[in-house]
Structure formats: structure tokens, C-alpha cells
Amino acid sequence: MLLNSFNDDTDVGSADKTSVCDACSEDLSSESRLRHILSEFPIERRSKQDLTRADEVLRISLDVAEHLLRCGGEIQRVETTVECICRAEGAVHVEIFCITSLIVAAVRMDDNSYSTQIRRIYSTETNLCKLEMLNAVSRDLCAGRITLSEAEERIRTARFRKKYPIWLSALAYMFTSASFTIFFGGSYLDGAASTIVGLFIYIFSSVFGSKINKFANIAFVSTVAGSVAIFLSFLFPVLNVDLIMIGSIMLLIPGLSFGSSLRDMLFGDTISGMARMIEAVILAATIALGYSIPLILFGGIL
């Protein structure tokens, strides 16, 4: 409606597009167009008093659900959480649809207020402590032990909870990589070499993990890990490069995605299950591709 009040004289998306506002006949560049619309037609924000009880209850329950899903919660848990919190707060009707990247929920309260809200999930990471904290918030809300405002405060605490310090996370990567090298039959020397590969995986995952696409990041980190393993085996020919690589692969592999996807499908969440399964297969293929590049370039294969 607002956009119709502008006369576009160029194609949408072109670099030098300009618009003329019907209201004030001012020429506008594409960059300032949105700002101009907002200044001409200010959006009236709803004050907190205007929000219905349904809005508030659904907002809090979706805050919990969103962060549960972001830190590795299952689809069934997310849906159950929203439903339980809304019912505990007096909802008479709750509808919830959740997939790995989206939550849509609608609620009707006992005072006949009604609300529908959605949340888009862009990224997920496994954070079991946060999952536990949010689950406790949900449990306490459902049991009536805390109010919505107390829940909001605890959600904020869970969201901004500090992770383990960098040195401990790096040590965990090194320790895990070495453990799985020994687990799959490597010597203690292979395990020691694997710690270095684990450290590189941690550094590159931390630096690039949030900046580039997930699959590109995994491919890049796999290539770096494979290259470091081969370089170490050049320096110390006694090392078993295969077992060092296997130990480090365990840090990247989507371990339980396949099983979780089947469980999701078993419980009727077919779309989520399929999405998880396809993601697991693509990730496994990406890891294989990443490790195969240094094997081809420096490993003498092919």
C-alpha cells in the first residue's frame, strides 16, 4: 500500500533506481526509500498495555521454544513446551507447528484474546547446559512456581550464560581428538599428534564458524584438518595418518542426526525428520570431500 504511493521509474533491484514520492514529490534513492516511507508514515508501536494476555503468554512460550530449538532441543520437546506453558497460563486452544527452521504458534486464552506468532530459526548449535536451563524454566512455569516476568528473566539468564572458557574448549577438542585416535587403534604418539589437529579444528571452527555458511565452514575445516594430519605424518613418518584423521573426523561428524531424524519421522514430524536426514547426508559428504582434498593433493592418492 505504501509502496504504491511511489512512482518507480527504474526496475526493482537496479543499482541506480530512484523513486518519487506522491505525497511530497521528492526524488529518492533506493537507500533512503525505506527510511523515507517510515518518516512519512510512522509505524505506531503497540505499547505494552495494548498487548493482550494471549500475546504475552505466547511470546514467553515462544522465547523458551526458540532457544530450545536453537540449542539442540528435539521438535517434540519444543511443541510440548509451547503447549504446556500456554495451557498452564490459561489457554483454551493451542496450535503449534515446528520444523527445524521455523516455529508457528497460535493461542486462544480463557479471556477470548487470541494471538498468532512465528519465529524463524537461522542457526542451531548443541548447548546442553542452556537446554537444561530452559527446560527448567518450562517445568517451573507449567507447575506455576514462577510468573511470566520471572520466566522472562530466567530466559535472559540462560541466553547470556557464559560458555566454557576458550582454553577449556580448546583442551576439550584436543583431548577428544586424541581419545578417538586411540579408541580406533592409534598409538599414544598418534594421539599426541591428533591433539594438534584437534586444536586447528577448534581455532578454524571458532574463527570462521559464525562468519561463513555451515557447509562451507565444515568443508574448509575438514581440508585444514586433513592437511595438518598429512603434514605431521611427513614430519614424523612413524605416525599413522589414517587414524589421526579418523580421530579428528569425530569432532565434525553429524553423529546422531541420522537417528534423530528417524525418531522425528516416527513421531509424525516427517518434514523435520527429512530435513535433518538430508542435512546429515550432505554434512557427511562435505566432510568426506574436505578430507579427500588434502589426500589427493599431498597424500599421493590418485
Added chain:
Amino acid sequence: MSDLIPTAIAAVTGTIGFALIFQTSAKRIPFVAGVGAVTFGVYLGLAYLWQFEFISNLGATFTAYILSYILAKILKTPYSVFFTPGIISLVPGSGLYYTMSYLLQRDYSGMTVYLYATVWTGLGIAAGIILATTACYLWERIRNFARDKIK
């Protein structure tokens, strides 16, 4: 037998490492390590009896899930806190690597062997999760039914 001791220790330390990577709270890590140890023990026992990846992974996953479920009920926390890192030693990392390695070497018979082993392992874990989830679901239904009857 003596070879198994470092392997078992590595399975448990790997599980603890993953618990830290997954940001498990410090007070839960001993329980996670316990789940990891039991899971690997069951895997070894079943692998000794059947020598079939599917059965041993199914049994180990089933045990890990049930154990995680019980701990979750006792400690009032999501089961995945114990299950996700606890089962990590079953993940077929070596199968994936050797499948890729033999494929690059164009040794298709070797690749097929590892590919089958990897797929059987994945299916065993998936079947274990499905069976255990169904068992827990049925148990909750029966418990709720009994509770309603008593009321």
C-alpha cells in the same frame, strides 16, 4: 583383553570431551561419563556375542537411551543431556573415513565393505533410538493410565 583397557578409557575420555564441547554443565559430566562407559561396555559385550554391527549398535543405543531416560527422570533434566554425548563412541567415524579413502583409491570392493559397515552401524543406532523411544512412550502411557485409574 589388555588391548581393550586403553580403548575403553579412550571411549570414556572421548565422551567427556564431547560433553565439554556440547557445553554440558559440570555437575552432569560424571553421569555422562557413566552413560558412555555403560554404552561402550554393552557394545563390546554384544559385539563379542554376535559380531554384527547392527545388533551391537542397536543394543548399545537402546541401553544408552533407557539409562539417559532414567537419569533424566531422577535428575529432572532433558534426556539428551546424557544421551547425546553418551552415545558418541558408537558414531561410525572410521567407517566414513575408510569408505572415502577406498573410493579415492578406486578400490571399490574395500569401499563396499566399509560402506556396508557404516550403513549397518547407522541403522543400528537409528533402530535403537526408535525402539527405546517407543518403549519409553509406552511406559509413560501405561503409567498415566494406571495413575488415572487409581484416582
